[in-house]
Amino acid sequence: MACELVAIGGRMDANRWVPASSGNLSARIDRSTIGITRSGVHKGRLEPADIIAVGLDGLAVDPTAKPSAETLLHCQLYRMDPAIGAVLHGHSVEATALSLVTDAEELVLRDYEILKAFPGIGTHEVVARVPIFDNDQDIARLSMRIAPSLTPLPIGYILRGHGVYAWGPDVERCFWRLEALEFLISCECERRRML
Ligand SMILES: CSC[C@@H](O)[C@@H](O)C(=O)COP(=O)(O)O
Ligand SMILES: [Zn+2]
Numbered sequence: 001m002a003c004e005l006v007a008i009g010g011r012m013d014a015n016r017w018v019p020a021s022s023g024n025l026s027a028r029i030d031r032s033t034i035g036i037t038r039s040g041v042h043k044g045r046l047e048p049a050d051i052i053a054v055g056l057d058g059l060a061v062d063p064t065a066k067p068s069a070e071t072l073l074h075c076q077l078y079r080m081d082p083a084i085g086a087v088l089h090g091h092s093v094e095a096t097a098l099s100l101v102t103d104a105e106e107l108v109l110r111d112y113e114i115l116k117a118f119p120g121i122g123t124h125e126v127v128a129r130v131p132i133f134d135n136d137q138d139i140a141r142l143s144m145r146i147a148p149s150l151t152p153l154p155i156g157y158i159l160r161g162h163g164v165y166a167w168g169p170d171v172e173r174c175f176w177r178l179e180a181l182e183f184l185i186s187c188e189c190e191r192r193r194m195l
Contacts (some may be wrong), residue, residue: 001027001035002048004171008088011038011175013044017090017182022069022163025172026078032056034078039066063118069139076143077167079173080150086174091163093184094189099132099160101192106131107158109184117180118155124141132158156181 005025012018012025023043026036035051053061056079058072068074070176098107107130115121117129130148131142136142146157156166156177166181168174 001029001171002051005035005037005069006046007050008171008175009043009046012088012090012178015090015092015179015182017092017163018043022091024070024163025087026054026068026071026074028041028078028084029053031082032184033061034074036067036071036074038113039068051160064184072139072143073146073165076147077150077165080096081153082141083169085157086171087167088171088174088178088183089163089165090178092185094182094185095158095164096161096183098189098192099154099158099162102132104132107185109148109188112184112187114180114183117176123153128155130154130156130158130184132160135159 009025012023017023019061021040021042024037025043026034028034032055034054036054038050038052052065053066054067054071056075059077060067077087078084079179086125109128111124113124115124115126115171131154131177156164158164162179166174
C-alpha cells in the first residue's frame with residue numbers, strides 16, 4: 001500500500017497536481033486505520049516511510065509522527081463509506097483558478113462522456129454537481145461544513161483556491177477518478193476561454 005501511494009504521488013507530480021509539497025494521499029489499511037502522507041513532504045518524491053498509519057479519528061498510531069494537516073478530510077470520507085479504499089487530493093492550476101473566478105457553490109457538469117468514469121453513471125445524459133467549498137485553515141471546521149454535502153457522495157469536491165478531493169475503492173481507481181475530474185475541470189476552463 002505504501003509503495004502504491006509512492007507511485008501515485010509520482011504520477012500526480014507528472015501531471016503537475018502536487019507542486020511544492022501540496023496535496024495528500026491516503027489508502028485504507030483496515031476497517032479503522034489508513035495510511036496517509038506525512039505533512040510537508042513533496043508528494044512527487046515520497047518514500048514508503050512517508051506513509052503514516054492513522055486511526056479514523058485522525059490520530060497517528062505513532063504519536064510522534066506528523067500526518068497530513070488535512071488528515072481529517074480523508075478520515076471523514078473513510079468513515080462515510082467503508083467501500084472507500086483511497087483518497088487523493090491535489091492542487092492543480094485549473095481547479096485552483098476556476099474555483100476562484102466563480103462564487104458558485106458547485107460546478108455543474110453535463111453532457112460529458114467521461115462522466116461515465118464515475119460509479120453509477122452510464123450515460124452522458126446526467127447532471128453531476130461537484131460542490132465547491134470556501135477554503136478554511138481550520139480543517140475540523142471545514143470538515144463540518146463539508147459533511148452535509150457527502151450524502152449522497154458526489155463525484156468529488158473542490159476547495160476554493162485550493163484543490164480537488166477524489167476517492168475510490170482502491171488507489172488506482174481513485175487516481176482514474178481524480179484524472180477524470182481534473183479532465184472535466186480543464187474542459188470547463190477551456191470552455192470559459194472559448195466564450
Ligand atoms: C504547500 S501548501 C499546501 C498545504 O497547505 C495543504 O493544502 C496540502 O495540500 C499539503 O499539506 P500536508 O500537510 O503536506 O498534507
Ligand atoms: Zn491541500
